[in-house]
Amino acid sequence: MAKIPDKDKLKDDERTDGSGKKPGERGLSRRQFFMGSAAAAGSAVLAGASGSYAMKEFSGWPGRYGCLTDLTMCVGCRSCEKACNAANKLARPEAPFDSPSVFNGTRRPTKNAYTVVNRYEPKSGGKPVYRKIQCNHCNEPACASACPIHAYTKTKEGPVLYNPDLCFGCRYCMVACPFYVPAYDYDSALEPKIIKCTMCHGRISKGGIPACVEACPAGALTFGKRDDLIKLARKRIEKSPDKYIDHIYGETEAGGTSWLYLSAVPFGEVGLPEDLPKAPMLEQTKGFLAAVPLVFTIWPALFGMFYAALKHRTGPGDDHGGQR
């Protein structure tokens, strides 16, 4: 199931051009690979600036997986929470998984829960809406852009994974995450770490599906290739335009997410932020980072010149700099 079709592999090569990674190369013989690389290098040189700019637009690994949550189907049974708890061997919560008492407050993922279901009362009245919260596995995750040690990886399969062996606990990823997902273990003195959903990476890379999806009895969760899920979601909206808000949440939010949502009530009413830019969060800091080398190159010349001008004015021998 985790295998990506060949035509997608080719796309891989194109898309990652420039980043140095060639995910599709395993299928080639060594000779083919070298020939291919030489040709690619040649064409890159020849194509020059004009062609290579377009390829930098990386819109995510092709064929990556995702999940579709249809909020109109969720009944708030919390089977997903229970399955997640077991699959990830987390601590048992105080209230049992079949207790509706948790719906009295608003919860969020914590160090003991990768996913939680909340109940929301829609403004229009009507039945309460339940929403499952977990990591949305962004196409270009803000957490990964924030991490100074590269502890986060957006995998080809779709999940965003965190490596506690690299983390020094600055928690900038938590500040950056637009969905308030990463949780931190503030009670551990020696091995505190970020805790968040992995989309059951271990299971899906073996061809399985996430534990929460497997456990959902209401059909509210669908696992599959993200592209297929978007088509499926469109079809559902098309089929019942009166039922759904005409928007797939996660298709473009924060650069797009692997986890997608369909809803009958405005997404803001179920706690999903509606003021997010369409571009990945990384785009917000790109301009600043681009200015960094300018300062490194121009400042020494500029301030060196100021100093030289000062020396020029004060004349030689007036060595005010080294005294005191």
Place this chain on the structure above:
Amino acid sequence: MSQNGTMDNNGIMEGMEGAKVKNFRKWFMDKLLMGMTWPEYARKLVTPFNMIAALILAVGIPLIILRFVVGLSLVTHASNEYPWGLFLGWGLFAGVPLSATGFIMATAYYILGFKRYHPLVRLGVLTGFMGYLFAVIYLLVDLGRPWRIYYPMFIGFGTASVLFLVAWHVATYLSVQFVEFSPAILEWLRAKRLHRWATMITIGMTIAGIILSTLHQSALGAMFLLAPGKLHPLWYSQYIPVLFLSSSIYAALCMVIVVSTLASRFLRDKADYNFLSSLDRLTLGLGKGAAVGMFIYFALKVVSVAHDDNWALLATGYGKWFLVELLGFVLLPALVLVSGIKTGSPAVVRFGAFSGVAGVILNRINVSMIAFNWNLPHHLSHLVPPWTEVAVVSTIFTIHVLIFRWILNRMPVIREEP
């Protein structure tokens, strides 16, 4: 120390040993006990200020130790929604702009030729170095696994992260500032040759300081660019890197006034005539620079509101708070400075500088805490820190002041070595 090492040709070993011990004792008393014997020194330490400091440390140091036994939750209200609290809001985000003093004074003096400010250059550099050192100490208390502080340098490279840049620059700049301050240490230790080498690279170090400061002062603002929607739109602006940099410049000028005022008041006997007699005049000059800096910053703030067309937000509750910050803690101090300069009153300029410093602290606390997560329910109630967090912050601040005083007492900072 080095003088008696050159004299051991005669081979009178016992005499040498005795002389060495005596010399060491004299050196120790001279350098560390300010020329007093242990009992004299201990007696002199008993002051009301030191008693309060000791009390704070007696509470705070055990807390800091416990934090590494029990976990961060003991000393911070930081949570899953609020990952950063006072340690970073106060220690890092407010501490770093107030520590721009080193780069501002060194640039003014060495590169731009404001030679009159000579008596304040070292004080500025020391304030900067200590500020960065303690920003790192606040960070070490806040980090989950501080023993991995070097990871961004050697283990993993998050080159797309603004914090990666901050980590590298703060580390590098801390070293640069140490080198910049080292002439004072070397004069204190009378290491002449090293002193000559250290002063030779002054210009290079100053320019390195300008580059690193430009970048990480602005980078601290740019860090918040990654969180649109979480930071209130009045504070979230594409201009935030420039806003952070420009406010750090006037913050530094105000901070030099603040520190020199305190030093001239409380450590008057450690200052020389040159420092004390020129201070009023220099304060007026620094105040002029600070006022210009504040007006520039004020204009940029207005531009940032105009650029995003956020005028309507000024009428909201957060908008009013924004105006309190901008009018009460930027424009008003600037006007106070102007009136102080016009009337030639160093006291008024000092008042303006103190409120300017308060304004920068307020801005950084606003960005990192008060306007951050503004749209979460019960937001403001999450901001009240537990007493343990306040105690740890007070402890680190107290240690900061004590070490600063320790250095001013001993090394030639507000006086010249004869």
